[in-house]
Structure formats: structure tokens, C-alpha cells
Amino acid sequence: MALQSLDIKRRSATTTPSPQVRQTLEVAKLIDVSACIGCKACQAACMEWNDIRDEVGTNVGVYDNPSDLTANQWTVMRFNEVETADGGLEWLIRKDGCMHCEDPGCLKACPAPGAIIQYSNGIVDFHEEHCIGCGYCITGCPFNVPRISKKDGKAYKCTLCSDRVAVGQAPACAKVCPTGAIQFGSKEKMKEYAETRITDLKERGFDNAGLYDPAGVGGTHVMYVLHHADQPGLYNGLPKDPAISPMVSVWKGVTKPLAMAALGAAALGSLFHYVMKGPNEVSKELEDEMEREDERLRAQEKEDVK
Amino acid sequence: MNVSRRGFFKVCAAGMSGSSLVAMGFAPTAALAEVRQFKLAHTTETRNTCPYCSVSCGLLVYSVGDGAKNTKAKVIHIEGDPDHPVNRGTLCPKGAGLLDFISSPARLKYPEVREAGTNEWKRISWDEAYARITRLMKDDRDANFIEKNADGVTVNRWLSTGFLAASASPSEAGYITHKVVRNLGMLAFDNQARV
């Protein structure tokens, strides 16, 4: 029996492993950018299901609204007008949001035990009750996804609707997607399906169509089918080879044991030094000298009084 | 501070045990993690149809309360009906936002009247609304109804009041509207089909 409703694979700021024995289904969401019409139904469903509402903003000269991810907007559509070599136009629309990395930078960076959880099905979830609001998850994320709420100072992002997945349903965005550009299922099935889409796209002249499942973060549980998999940057700067920043790896990797060892050594070294060498005390001669001087001065004072 | 050698040992021991406690007793291994409670668990599910465009997607409307006498149903969530052969559970951004339509602050709650020349709404009862509206209708109909045209042909029409019918109300409402409106002799009668 487990306490939690989904098996946990990893939790933030925890040095011992979570129970690992049970093997559960690895899930994934596949976003077929070639079928996405940018209708934002996923955004609406996300807001509705998760009980979040962003502010009514302004138009800043693009269709992207809200114009960025926020603590109240866990997914946004990124619209890019790209001119092709033959004078044509492509309107590339990418649904942005948490990629649910197999090797999540946020979880690695998070200092609060249990604030970030990776379930054994691959979902990376934030537990705001444990979140301390430090923002290290933002520092750790290779995709610039988590956002701190101005209301409560906690970090929020897509949960892949862990509450729905836990009861056997698809995430709200995947269920709602009118064109089926968002699919949900086992990661294996998603990859199989992606292959059929890539074949179709290649037949339609997109020679570089491919799957975006970056190895640098151990693969992701949100994947893209891209018409131009060779240029992910066209899709609003999707990183080509994302990985946890080496800075973050150093910070949350080797630094920890080394620093602990160094500080431990310093403390223990001091202790043993004290034990072995004893204190550095004032020499007996000087003490005696000062004692004598004091005696002399006291005697002098008495005479002065008389 | 004059710490004796013995005193120093005491401090060290305390420090050691303290950090051991930190490392073992208070160590954060038991931080609980559970997904959010599935919010539809015991809601009432009602089959409905999206009121927006004419794809007419199937909806599942979830409301709190189980229909017992002492509960008042309140819709808390709407999603696509997976059985529906057209939308198959999907919705568009409008359909996915329907919850906020039902609970929009712009929803009208009471009959109101804006009297001629004034600048505000005044709440009235349904009875008053019906009485005043039908009085205005009857006076206008009685005064302006055309039984025969200039050529003496029976035309039985009422042109001085018009009616613009809905586009999203059920067919049953449309039918009764047509029955009532045409029966009064109205011809200035139209719906949203043209726009």
C-alpha cells in the first residue's frame, strides 16, 4: 500500500529513493503541431478544469493570449509566422507548457522536500503545500515553464492533470482538443502514433518531419510532432538540445557532497585539533608576570592612599 | 567566556546529537504527496448540447448536489461527451469555457424596466412585466392592425411591432414563439439566420 494516489518515483530534496518496485504504465502527451489550429481550447479547458483564471490582459499585436505562461495559465499557444523559401507562408502554432521531463531540472533544483514529485507514470507534479516559493524550479527548468504566483508566492505549472490521470482519464487539454492535435496514452503508443504522423507529413513534402523527445532531459512525457524537426527553434524558440544547465548540475550536483564534506572536515578538524593539541592558552610566565605587576601596583596604590 | 575543556566536550556532544537528530529524526522522508482529489467524484452528470455553433457538440454538465430535496444544484464543470459521434468528447475554446458563461456576471436575474428618458434599470416583478408589455402590445395591435389592404384584400397583418427570434433556444421555444407571434399577425419576424 502506498499513501499517495499515484506511485512516486522521485521527490525533490529527498536523498533516499522512493519505493521503486512496482512498475506502472509510463504515460505521455503527444502534441501534433501539424494538426494544431491554435484554437486555445486546451487553454480554456486547462483553466476550467484546474480552477485557474488569468487576468484579462491586452492585445500586444499577436494572437498569443495571455502573452506568456503565468501561475494562472499553465499552457499558452505560441504563434509564429514563418516565410518559406518558395515565398509561401507557414503559421506554426505550438502549445507551450511543461514537458514533464524524465530528468526534470525543476525537481533537481527544488530544495523543499516533496514540493516536486515525479510519479512513476512520468508526470512531474508540483505540490504547492510543500512549496516554499524560492523559484529554484524556474532556475532549474530547461524550458522556462514554472511560474511563481503573485498571490501566494508558490510555484505553479501544468500537472498533466495528475488528478484526472490518476482516475484513468486523459488530461483536460488532451480530451478537449478538437482536432486531435493533442493525444494522450502510454508513451509507447504515443511514439507509435507519432510515427504514422511523421510518415504522413513526409508524404506531404515535409522531409524533416520528426518527433521531439529530447534525450538531453532523458526524454519527455510531453512530445511534439514537428514538420521541421530539424529546426525546433522555428516554433517560438523550442530548444534544439535541451538539457539541465551545467550550472544547475554543478549547483545541485557535486557541490552538495563536496561542500558537506569540506564543512564537515572543517568542523571535525577543529574538534580533533582541540582534542589533540589542546587550547592555545596564555603562557604561565606572562600570567605570572602580569600577576606580579598587579601585586606591585596594588601595593603602590595602598601607599598612595596612606 | 571561559570554556573549560570539559565544557567544550559537552557542547560538541550536544552538537553531534543535534545534527544526528536532524539527519534522522526530522529528516524529510515522509513528505506526503497526493494528487488533487478528482473533483467530479460525486457530482451529478447531465447530458446537454453546446449552445454556441451548430456543430452542437455533446456536453456532460457536472453539478454539485445529487438532486436531494435540500440541495441546490450548481454547475461546477462541463466537458465534452465522449459518446457523441461528432465531437467525441472534444470541445472548442468556447465550449470549454461554458462554465463561465453560466456563471457570467452579465447573466440577467430579474425582470427590469428602463423607463422612457431615464438612465437606469428598475427591478419589476414578472407580473408587472407581462401586464405592461401585453398592454403595450394590445394597444399597438388594436390601433395599427391591418385587416384589409388598399385593394380591400384581407391581409390580417400587424406591421408596427416586430419580433427578432433567438438562435440558440430549443426548437420547442422556437415553435411556440412562431405559433404565438404569427398568430398575432406579425410579419416583421426574423431570426439570426441572416447574420
Next chain:
Amino acid sequence: MIRNPRDIQRYNASERANHWIVGICFILLALSGLAFFHPAFFPLTQLFGSPTWARILHPYIGVVMAFFFLIMALRFARLNFIHKQDIEWLKRVGEMVNGDDHNMPEQGKYNGGQKVLFWGLVIGMLLITVSGVLMWRSWVAVPVGVVRAASVVHAGAAVFMIGLIIMHVYAAIWTRGTIRAMLYGTVTRAWAKQHHRVWYRQITGDKR
């Protein structure tokens, strides 16, 4: 402890207060910082009310510490310029650590080790303050690459400083009669003559 009117004043009240403000801040920052740094120390956040309070307070305490450290550093900077005899002292520090200070060159108010510690802390504070500000999401927004670099620097500087402070504290404990200087402001003449003879002579006029 027996008070002796002829004890030597080493720090005045203002200096002592300044030191302890910095010291307390440092302890609080080290406790909270370590809690964020390594899961094993996370329960230390409870000392601040809750983990979130620890996160909220940490940077503000840092600002307080940075301010008072700056004042303290300005106060003591001149006394910590490194001279020839300090280098000599540092060359022989091994003997000192080994418990034999007979061959150590005579020292002024601060010995070479203390001076190195001082400048180490100054550099550490500079790094930790600047990097800390860059990481402070509530008030500062900089590109994530800068935040990442700052995070590494902050952690490194913190470990460096905590190491220095362990040495600082141990040295104070190890060298008996030292702690009172920061508690009451005075040291015994014998202590002064033993550890800081040049300074002792300056104060007392004792030529021996």
C-alpha cells in the same frame, strides 16, 4: 571571571554590537541557507517558523548582514592591511597550529591569519551579496542563465564563508581568553602580550 581594571580594551561597545549583528545574521543565514542547500538540513527551516518563512526571511537577513558587514569592514579595513610580518606569520602558521607559538613573529592587533580571514570574508560577502540579489525573484528579474550562474556562485561563496567562520569560531574557542573580547570588549594584558605583542606595546607603552 575576575575583572581587572587593567585589562585592555580591545573592542568598544559599538564594534561589539556591530560584530554580533553580523554574527547573528550569519548564523541565521547559514542555518536557512544550508536548509535550502541540502535536504538533510531542511528541518532547520522550522527555526524560522516554517520553510516558507525561512525562504522569505533569508534574503532580508542577508541585506541586513550585508549592510552591517560593510560598516564593520570599513571600520577594520585599515587594521587588516597585510604587511611583511603577516606574511612571515603565515609562513609559520603550521607551527602555530601545532601548538608552538614561540617562533611566531610579533603581531599587531590582528595576526596574518585574522587578516586573511578578513579579506576572505570581504570577498565572500561581495560574491554572496551580489549573487544573492540576482537570485531574489521577488524583486529582481534577470535572465535565467544569470540566475543559474548566481546560484552556483552563491552556494560556493556560502560554503567558503561558512568554512572561514568555522575557523574563525574555532580560533576564538581555541585561543583561550579571546571570546571575552567580543563579549565585554576587554582582554587581559597577558593575552594581549602573548598573542598581539606589538598591539600590546602600542596600548600600554610597555617596551618589554
Next chain:
Amino acid sequence: MTNTWSDIKNADVVLIMGGNAAEAHPCGFKWVIEAKKLNKAKLVVVDPRFTRSAAVADYYAPIRTGTDIAFLGGVINYLLTNDKIQHEYVKAYTDFTFLVDERFAFENGLYSGYNADKRAYDDRSSWQYQRGEDGYVVTDPTMQDPRCVYQLLKKHYSRYTPDVVSNICGTPEDQFLKVCEYIASTSGTDRVMTIMYALGWTQHSQGSQIIRTGAMVQLLLGNIGVKGGGMNALRGHSNIQGLTDLGLMTNLLPGYMTLPGERETDYGAYIARRAPKPMRPNQMSYWQNYEKFHVSLMKSWYGKAATAENNWCFDWLPKLDKPHDILQVFEDMYNGKLNGYFCQGFNPLAAFPNKSKLNVALAKLKYLVIMDPLATETSEFWKNYGDLNNVDTASIQTTVFRLPTTCFAEESGSLVNSARWLQWHWKGAEPPGEAKPDTEIMGSLHLHLRELYEKEGGTFPDPILNLDWPYKRPHEPSSEELAMEFNGKALVDLVDPADPTKIIRKAGEQLDGFAQLRADGSTACGCWIYAGCWTQAGNQMARRDNADPYGDGQTQKWAWAWPANRRILYNRASADPSGKPWDSRRRLVWWNGKQWGGDDVPDFAPASAPEVGMGPFIMNPEGIARFFARDMMAEGPFPEHYEPTETPIGVNPMNDNPAAVYNPAARIFKGDLPNFGTSAEFPYAATTYRLTEHFHYWTKHVNINAVLQPEQFVEIGEGLAHEKGIANGDRVQVSSKRGYIRAVALVTKRIRALKVNGQTVHQVGIPIHWGFMGQAKAGYIANTLAPFVGDANTQTPESKSFLVNIEKV
């Protein structure tokens, strides 16, 4: 829609033109994506803007707004010239062989019979077929006669060469030809194209003719009546199909029956005119049953008061002097001829063109009654909202009543979707405050009026006092009662005409379909095409079996479709004249030697053997589909390109006749003539449209949608932006002859300048969804700009093509 939403997955080519299905109907559009996945279908989008439909298209071509007839005329010419038509289909199932009256002529932009003073074709007698002595239409099966429809059609559209098309539409010639190739690829029996269109075709002064041209392309290709084909009008509102079916329009009665005109004083003549005899031997001409439908309707409305003696209350029906469509009504209101007006779930101030005229018109009313779930702009037309609605409140003497109504979740009933499915829905919550369903409000208004007439008497009270009102709770008729009423029931025991000993339905029982209707007053039916929706077996609209045994998306047991639960109209045309499916992979209904059957309810006489030669278009007296529209269209039998009423080029390149620059029969009121702008003053072609994030003027009240698209904007191309010094995100003023709006400029590569008739035409895109009320940021009503001019047949306002200027503010 001739076909259904899920049937689109059977298409090989999808042409989206005059619509933007991905944005306006995303869940229906899913079946386009399915077609791409399942059939490797190609999606072709032709639109002034590179829309979100274009974003997932295989091919996109730009077009100048309002020039679709030229484009499609060019397609017809391409198909005929390159012999890309389905010969057997057009020969057997269309009027290709029919001979046309010798007097029929087309010259310099006008057909024979035009009256320039009336701006109308008042003599359409030449727009007819040649008739033989037997009364039937004369045909030439060789199609060589120069008066046969095929030859006339060919001649008419031979003028629409690719360079002419490109010159008018601004579509580069190579792109036009590429689109033609995609379309032509479905001329064989093994490939099918569907056309999806919406307001982008209807909201023009020549909208009906644009749609006809599209239908003609489909007929040439043999794409009507088959799976994956059809002309699919994507209707805008959830029940606008239903309300149109139910005849809530100035000239209609339920089931597309029509009101008598004031010259139709004789009941018999009224019926006869609507029940035409077949024009060719052995044709069905189903409207011959008109009287059965009409009498049954009158029995539903007037019960026992409707008798054979009083011609089933024929005199009680109002007689039309002219159509009182929305433009006519607001024109009359503007001229002070209306005292009262009701808006039931409708926001005309935002939805109709030329807002400033509407404001003046509404202020002339004595009383205005609003029934709506939401606070609409119309309900507060009298309130000053600064520049957004600058009115003098105190001078407006209109009494306005605002009655709160329920919304979908708070009521039960049926909605008819674009595919003619009647789907039942159930109440899920109580309405807010004292809101009431429309059924209850209408019922109460009737009862209050009846009471007043009973008490006081008054003008012509007969219909009011005699309206049949059998509802159990008279003030609030239930949806169930009303649905059963429009399905129809037997008033007496109905005897089988073939076997007098057999009773089909006992008195009081629900009818199974319109075939059981009688003209003798023994049946009642409120809407004949809905007969079968609530039978003795219960509510067919509530059926929820989504089984799809043939895997083609027809789901016969899901809800109920009119007519007779038929999912694809004209489905007889899916089989060849011998009754065998054109394409075995695409079989729909076929002749099994004894009768017609298959995966759909045959749109045909079920036992009529193919040898009899009955045509598949059984509602037409010809039995076939018409390229030559006879006298049925206001501006002529063949669609012809006319410029939008406000044209950016000032001339019609198809003629040099000043009377035929724009639609010579368009609905224009004299008083509006000064309100039309010219390209000298307003040089840019503008078009209004919907965005996928919003639904008309409703969702600006919906928080989620307001977040998704918060603020009013207009779209312009980079070329125009550069010319006018407008940067992305700047505020601009867009003005037409009728007013101005201010909004954020969205500068995009998706709208490109077009070369038209030797000049550069820039287009300005104007989304419509904002107004002076709501959760979204307040904005200007976009229809402030649109002209008060209507299509000649449907009177739909020309909101898609007009002229504007744009300036940075």
C-alpha cells in the same frame, strides 16, 4: 449541410472557402483532420486571410473579398475546358440536356428582363425552359443544341479565363490553377470533394449566388449526394438550423412552407402554386404533398377551429406585402413605422450593419422588449458609453423591458445542428434569480393577451382566442409537449389507404413520419419535416446509440435527423442511373433489385426501380439538379461576378455597364445611398470575421474567453502597415462612410496586398467580438462600419466586403 459533420472524414479533397471552419467550427473541423489521416485527403483553403484553417492546409490561395463568383466561375471554366467533369452524373442528374427559352439572354452584365428603375428583374418570363406539347421540358440528349443548359453554361463561363480570374480576385494565376487542379482531381467517381463554407459566402450582396456557384462546381464533379461530398453550410448558432426549419422568418411557415402574399387571396391557388407538377416524366416532385403539410400545421395551431369550410383558417394567416426581413424592419423603424420590437436572445445593435442607423432606429420605438440570458448592448442602446455608444439618454423615449431567460444548462429541449440532427438535452441546474425559459415567457405573453382580448375585445381577436392551447400547465408549456406537437399526431384513427381494414395510427397517437400526414384535417403536425422525431415509440431525438456499423460516420441511431432520419441528402445520387454505387468503397444507398436500401434512409421513392428514371432530386419538379436556376434567383439563372457594393476598384472588369458594377438586384434602400463610400475616400477593402476564441457577442461576457482574446484588434498586412507608418501593437482608427472604430493594429504576414485590375488592393481584417459591455476590454462595435445593404435573395447584410480607411491614432 447536405452531409453530416462526421461524414467529412470520407472526403479526398476538402475545399474551405467562404468560411474558416478551423476557427468557427473546430470540433466539426476535426473530421477534416481525420480525412487527412484516413484518406490522405488534401485540404485547400481560399480566403482573403491566411487563417487558422490555412495553417493546417495543404494549399492556400489568397482572394480578394467578395470575388468568389469570379473564382468559382473560373473553376467551372477550367473543369469544362479540361474535361474534368463526371459525364454520366451531369447528364443523368442535372439539367444539362434541358433547353432554355429562346428569349433568355445575357448582355453586358445583365440578364433579360431587367428594370433599371426598380433595380430588379421584374420580368423573368424568359428565364424558363422550353416546354413540349406534353407540358414537359424539351431536352437534347446530345447536348449540342446551343439552347441547352450545358451549352449556355459553357458559353457563360468561358469568359472566366484564368487571367480574368486573377485580374479580379488578385489570386496569382499559378495559385488559382493549382487550386483548380486539386478540385479537378475529384472529377472521377473514385474521388470526392466536400465544400465547407459559412458567412464568408453568405454575407455578401451576391452571397446566394456565390453558394450556387459552389454547388455547380460540385455537381460538375458528381460530388452531391455522395459520402464525403456535398455542399456543407456550417451554420453559426446551435439552433439556427432549427429556428429556420421552424420558419421563424418573415415569409416562412414551419418546414419551409411559405406565407401567402397579399395577391394570393385564393386558398386553392395558394396551395397549387406550392405543389408543382413534375416537369419531366416519372418525376416525384415531392412538394405536391404541400397541402398535407399545410393543413396539418393549421390543425396544430388552430385545432377544431381549422376546418375545410374556412380553408383551415387561411384568412387568419397574415399576407405579405413584401418581405419584412431585418434590413427592411430597421429601415422601417428608422423611418418611424414601428412602435414595438422584441429581441429574443438576439443583439441586433451589435449584429446588424451601420450601428449609428440602428441607434437612431431603436430610439424611435415606443417599447423594446429584451429576452436574454445576458445583458446585451441592444438592451442598453439608450445608455451613454462615451465614444463607444455616444447617445443622448434623456431624449430617448423608448421604454425598455429586460426579461432574464435561462441558458442551455437550465432547460430541456432539442437543438438542430448544421447536419439537421435534432438532439435532445436535459436540464442540469436551476437558473439564476428569477430567470425563466423562453417557452414560459411566450406562453405567458399569449395568455395575458388572450385574457385582455377576452375582457376588452379588440381588433381581430379571432386567432388569439382560438389558438389551440392544450398544454397541461398553460403558462409554461413543457418542451416535451411542444416537441410532440411539432412531430404530429393522428386526430382520428388513420386508415391505411392501401388496406381499409388496417389502422395505421389510432386517434391521439404520435405519427411515425410525414408520409402519414393528410390534407383532410385528420392529422396535426407543427412542422412536417420534423415528423418522426417523437413517435409513438418515444423521443427519437434523445437516442444515444452511437454505433457506426459501416464505419462511415453516419450513426443512424444517434438522435434523429430531418427529413426522415436521413443523414445525407440526395443520397440516391451516390448510385449510378442503374442503381449501382458509383464507387463500391463509398456505397451509401443502392437498388437491390426490389427496393432501395443501404447505410442511409434513401432520399427517394423506396420502391421506384432505376428503369423508371426518377431523378435523385425529388424535391425539384425537374427531378434533377439545376445549373440554370430558372426564375428562382433574383439576379439571374447563372451566377455572374459583381463587385461588392463598395468596391476598391470602382469598376466591374466583367462588363462596362455602369448598372452592373455591383449586384443589380441587391437590397439597397434609397436613403442609404449617401452612406456608401468610394475607393478615393476609403481605399482599403475590409472584411469582418469571427475569431476562434470568441462566439459572436456572447463570450465577451465569459471570463475564460475574455482571457484568451482580451482586446479588440484589426489585422493588416505588412505592406499597408509600412505605407501608413503603423507598427505592430499601435492603436489605429478604422473608418468607413458610416463611422469609425479604434483598436490595436496587428500587423501580419498573413494578409498580403493583391494586384487587382492593375492596382494594388490592401485588405483590412476586422474581428467583430467586442462591444461596450462585458468581461473583455470594452471595444467598438465592428458593425459600425458595415454597409446597410443586403443580398438580393436572402437580404443578408454585406458585412464581409466594404471600404475603409485606416490611420494611426
